[in-house]
Amino acid sequence: MFSHIALFCLVLFVAPSARSSTDEFVFNGFKRASNLSLDGYARITNDGAIQLTNETMRVMGHAFFSSPVRMLDSQHKNLSALSFSTIFVFDIITADGEGGGTGLTFVMSPSKTLPQADSGAYLGLFGAGNNGNFSNHVFAVEFDTAYIPGMFNETNDNHVGIDINSIISNISTPAGYYSNDSKKVDLELEMGKPIQVWIEYSGDMMVVNVTIAPLSVPKPSRPLISYTVNLSPIFKEHMYVGFSGATGQIVSSHYILGWSFQTNGMAAPLDISQLSIPQPPSASSSSNSSSMALAIKIGAITSIATLIAVGTGISIFFYLQQRAKLAETLEDWELDHPHRFRYKDLYKATKGFKETELLGRGGFGHVFKGVIKHAGEEVAVKKISHNTRQGIREFIAEIASLGRMRHRHLVELKGWCKRNEDLLLVYEFMPKGSLDMLLFDGENSTILSWQQRFKILKGVAAGILYLHQEWEQVVVHRDIKASNVLLDATMDAKISDFGLARLYEHGNNLHTTHVVGTLGYMAPELSRTGRSTTSSDVFAFGALLLEVACGRRPIKFEAPPNELSLVDWVRECQEKGELLQVADSRLQKCYNKEEMELVLKLGLVCCQSVPEVRPSMKQVIQYLNGDEHLADDAGLIFSEGESLDLASVRISYASSYAMASTSSLTGGR
Numbered sequence: 001m002f003s004h005i006a007l008f009c010l011v012l013f014v015a016p017s018a019r020s021s022t023d024e025f026v027f028n029g030f031k032r033a034s035n036l037s038l039d040g041y042a043r044i045t046n047d048g049a050i051q052l053t054n055e056t057m058r059v060m061g062h063a064f065f066s067s068p069v070r071m072l073d074s075q076h077k078n079l080s081a082l083s084f085s086t087i088f089v090f091d092i093i094t095a096d097g098e099g100g101g102t103g104l105t106f107v108m109s110p111s112k113t114l115p116q117a118d119s120g121a122y123l124g125l126f127g128a129g130n131n132g133n134f135s136n137h138v139f140a141v142e143f144d145t146a147y148i149p150g151m152f153n154e155t156n157d158n159h160v161g162i163d164i165n166s167i168i169s170n171i172s173t174p175a176g177y178y179s180n181d182s183k184k185v186d187l188e189l190e191m192g193k194p195i196q197v198w199i200e201y202s203g204d205m206m207v208v209n210v211t212i213a214p215l216s217v218p219k220p221s222r223p224l225i226s227y228t229v230n231l232s233p234i235f236k237e238h239m240y241v242g243f244s245g246a247t248g249q250i251v252s253s254h255y256i257l258g259w260s261f262q263t264n265g266m267a268a269p270l271d272i273s274q275l276s277i278p279q280p281p282s283a284s285s286s287s288n289s290s291s292m293a294l295a296i297k298i299g300a301i302t303s304i305a306t307l308i309a310v311g312t313g314i315s316i317f318f319y320l321q322q323r324a325k326l327a328e329t330l331e332d333w334e335l336d337h338p339h340r341f342r343y344k345d346l347y348k349a350t351k352g353f354k355e356t357e358l359l360g361r362g363g364f365g366h367v368f369k370g371v372i373k374h375a376g377e378e379v380a381v382k383k384i385s386h387n388t389r390q391g392i393r394e395f396i397a398e399i400a401s402l403g404r405m406r407h408r409h410l411v412e413l414k415g416w417c418k419r420n421e422d423l424l425l426v427y428e429f430m431p432k433g434s435l436d437m438l439l440f441d442g443e444n445s446t447i448l449s450w451q452q453r454f455k456i457l458k459g460v461a462a463g464i465l466y467l468h469q470e471w472e473q474v475v476v477h478r479d480i481k482a483s484n485v486l487l488d489a490t491m492d493a494k495i496s497d498f499g500l501a502r503l504y505e506h507g508n509n510l511h512t513t514h515v516v517g518t519l520g521y522m523a524p525e526l527s528r529t530g531r532s533t534t535s536s537d538v539f540a541f542g543a544l545l546l547e548v549a550c551g552r553r554p555i556k557f558e559a560p561p562n563e564l565s566l567v568d569w570v571r572e573c574q575e576k577g578e579l580l581q582v583a584d585s586r587l588q589k590c591y592n593k594e595e596m597e598l599v600l601k602l603g604l605v606c607c608q609s610v611p612e613v614r615p616s617m618k619q620v621i622q623y624l625n626g627d628e629h630l631a632d633d634a635g636l637i638f639s640e641g642e643s644l645d646l647a648s649v650r651i652s653y654a655s656s657y658a659m660a661s662t663s664s665l666t667g668g669r
Contacts, residue, residue, distance in 0.1 A: 023069035024262035028274040035066045037112050040124070042245075047276035049091075050256040052104055052245030060124030063256065064112045064242030069263060071108070071235040073203070081231040083203040085267040086241070088259040089215060091194045091278055092145065094252045101252025103144040103189070104245040105163070106199060110137050110236040114244065121146070122167050124244035132166040137236050139164055141199055141210055143175070145190050146248060147361065157361070158189050160210060162227050164234055168519075170557060171227050177213040178222040187212060194257055194277060196270075198223075206230045215272060253278070341426055343419040346370060350381055360434075369429065378429040379414060383422065405471060409463030411486055411496040430494065432487035439482060439551065450591035452491055453548050457599065458624050459493035460485055464541060465617040467495075468534045478532045480540035481521045482547060520554030520566070524609050535611035541620070542606025546570055549599045551584025567607045570600055598623065601630055 027033055031048035038044070042052050042061030052061035072079040090104060105123055107114075116127035125140055126132075140163040147157035161169030176186045189195065194215040201208045208231075209223040241261055245254035257275040260267040349370030350357050359367045365384040372379055406412070417424040432438070435456060438448060448456075460480075467475040477484075477495065484497045523539035526532065543554045546566050554566045563569040570582050583589070583596055602623050608614055615623070622628040 024260075024265070024268070025065065026260040026268045026270070028258050028271040029276060030256075037064045037066045037242075038062065039113070045255075045276075045278065047278065049276055049278055050243065051278070052243060052254040052256065053101065053247050053251070054253050055251045057247055057249055057251055058119045060117065060119040060244065060246040061254075062107075062112070062114060062117075062124060062242060062244050064109075064240045065261070068238035068240050069261075070237065071239040071263070072232070072237045079232065079237065081201070081203045081206075081235050082263045083201055083265075084261070084263045085198070085200045085265065086259070086261040087196065087198050087267045087270055088243075089194050089196050089257040089270060089272075089275060090143065091192070091255040091257060092143075092190045092252050093192050093255070093278060094190050101190075101250065101254065102146045102246050102248045103142055104243060104254040104256075105140040105142045106197070106241075107138065107140040107244050108235070108239045108241050109139075110239055112240045112242070114138075117244070119246040120248040122246065124246040125163065126167050132168070134165055136165040137234055137239075139231060139234050140244070141197075141208075142169065143189055143197075143212075144172075145252070160212065160224060162208060162210070162225065162229075164229070168557070170229070171225060173225055175212065175224075177211065177217065177220045177224060179220070182222060187214065190252065194275070198267075200266075201231060203231075341415045341417045341424070343417050343422070343424075345372065346381055346417055346424055346426065348373065349379065353381075353383060365423075370426075378431075380427045380429050382425040382427065384424070405466075407463060407466045407470075408492065409459045409494050410466065411494045427496070430486035430496075431489050432491060434483045435485040435487065435493065435548070436482035438487070439548070440553070447586050450587055450595070454592075454595055454599070455491065456485065456487070456493040457545060457548055458621070460495060460544065461541065461617060461621050461624060463493070463495040464537055465621055468537065468617050474534065476532050476534055477537055477540075479518060479521075480537055480544060481518050482544060485544075523611065525611055533611065534617070535614050538606050538614045538617060538620070539611075541617070542603045542614075543567065545599050545603035545606065546582075549584065549596060549603065550582045551586055567604065571604055574601070574604065598630060605630070 025035075029048035030036065030044050030050055033044065036044075036050070038050075038061070040052075040061040041054055041056065041059045042050060042063045045051050050063045052063060053059055071082050071084070073082055086106065088106065092101065092104070094101065102120055103123055105125060107125060114125060116130045117124050118127040122131065123140075123142060123144070125138060126136065130136055142161045142163055144159050144161060145157060147159075155172050155174050158175050159172050160175050161172035163169050174186065175189050176184045178184055187195065195212055196215050196217075196219075198211040198219055199208070206228055208225070208227045208229060210225040210227075211220055211223040213220055243256055255278045257277070258270040258272075260270055262268065347353070349372050350368040353366075353368055357368045357370065359369050359380060361367075365382060368381045368383065370379045370381045371377070411430065412428045413425060414428060415426040417426070464477065464480065467477055479497060480495070484495060486494050486496050488494065521540040521543045523536040526536060543566070547554055550566060550570065552566060556564060556566070559569075562572060570579070573579050573582050579597060579600055580593070582600065583591065602620065606614055606620065619628065623630050
């Protein structure tokens with residue numbers, strides 16, 4: 001790796017005599033920068049920084065160097081991409097130190113206007129109408145501070161990624177840098193302190209290196225990301241270079257403090273002493289309001305102190321403050337639903353929703369472990385994000401459904417609570433965590449035996465059958481996936497997260513108005529019709545069957561093109577008579593051959609593109625139990641043109657996301 005990097009640096013330093021002319025510029029601050037083009041909410045501050053966004057929800061800002069730079073070598077017949085290097089310093093400042101915004105990007109585009117760009121999840125780069133289009137010719141490096149599980153190929157809510165023509169990252173990794181002893185040091189993008197970035201591309205080696213570090217740390221020798229890609233078909237002959245920033249339901253101010261750029265060589269180092277560090281945008285107003293609040297509190301304490309001892313008065317003050325913090329007012333609809341917990345009991349159970357009790361972050365909120373002291377019972381408390389109206393609807397839907405459902409393969413809802421804008425659901429605690437975590441979570445992953453996997457799949461199937469046919473109403477879950485399958489102490493599988501479910505009377509039209517779900521599990525008809533049915537749940541379960549058997553996710557962007565889609569890859573291997581080659585290698589062939597073939601073929605049958613030919617969950621269980629025999633050629637019958645490639649994944653997903661932009665999966669992003 002290090003020799004690879006050294007060679008990369010050597011290539012960048014080669015004199016450009018045999019190459020096209022060099023474009024270069026340096027901004028040690030932007031006070032006298034007249035050759036910048038700004039749009040949206042972008043502006044130059046009095047201190048000489050570019051401010052891309054401010055404390056306004058769902059806005060974006062762009063700042064480009066006014067003149068385009070040549071990015072293709074005209075001396076080569078095929079116009080190969082030139083090498084380039086850029087260095088810049090950014091700072092993300094959040095209101096009152098709380099998380100916010102969606103992030104910023106370094107971007108190279110044939111246009112300064114970025115047509116159809118949208119804020120929020122699209123980071124001001126793309127929009128629903130052009131996300132994933134090859135005609136975009138956009139290269140970007142994102143510094144993203146929001147996270148939607150299962151989407152955009154993201155790792156968490158603090159990551160760096162490379163985006164090419166799509167907001168779905170080609171590669172993504174948690175933000176950080178490597179110290180001299182090659183140990184990775186985590187770096188919080190929203191820490192409110194400047195971060196320096198080095199982005200380098202070798203046109204000869206076709207490698208992009210991205211390195212970041214705090215401003216006080218010299219450039220690390222090892223990059224955070226080293227990604228092989230040919231940018232020649234992406235670049236136009238002339239490209240604009242600059243930055244994009246965006247906010248969502250929560251806001252941040254995104255600043256660029258200094259910037260240098262050069263083609264065919266290394267960008268000039270920045271003079272750190274000339275950079276102005278921005279102050280929190282609401283520092284003065286926060287200070288005034290805090291001073292006023294403090295004066296009121298001091299006045300109250302002084303009044304009490306005239307009657308009782310100062311020490312007792314302070315104790316009473318803090319007691320009343322804590323009591324007010326935990327106070328709650330009931331609304332009429334809340335009285336109609338049983339199993340309501342008191343907020344202060346859940347607050348104590350989770351140690352004040354302490355970070356150490358956090359079990360996981362979902363697309364809709366956080367889940368904390370809690371212990372109900374009077375019962376001595378462990379529970380999981382799902383605290384739903386309060387920055388979206390969608391949260392209220394999903395909250396009530398989940399109470400209405402789960403509160404009345406009882407099945408051994410569904411996570412039991414034990415109760416609920418609402419305090420002001422805080423929405424909380426209390427579930428039974430699942431000590432083994434999620435199936436996704438056990439399969440893929442690095443050091444925490446477990447090599448599940450085939451017997452365990454087959455048992456889990458049969459349990460999930462039984463739970464879905466209950467939702468579809470055995471309860472008093474039909475429930476379309478709409479987000480069946482590995483992370484929504486939880487495991488108890490005996491490794492029994494239970495389906496969780498009914499926030500996306502919709503209830504229907506048996507026999508009624510099972511159509512919904514919003515496309516929701518997770519890329520890789522979403523049936524192809526969803527992007528065309530926007531209608532979720534029990535059949536789309538069957539498709540998602542088919543993807544889960546293949547995922548568990550093969551030990552890899554339904555969509556794997558870093559895989560070879562023919563293996564990008566797990567469904568396509570398994571089908572191709574079956575057509576070649578090599579079906580068992582896709583089985584998870586970690587099993588070391590320790591599995592029942594007949595069961596493995598059954599699961600793989602059944603997964604393909606469930607993932608057929610025509611909804612009407614997919615089996616019902618009752619039929620699926622009959623196959624899994626051996627009550628019905630699956631034909632040897634099962635899974636080979638598909639509609640013409642069903643094969644999936646990277647471009648179609650992105651284009652299909654863009655339209656799906658557009659229809660789902662107000663769905664619970666945005667998580668306020």
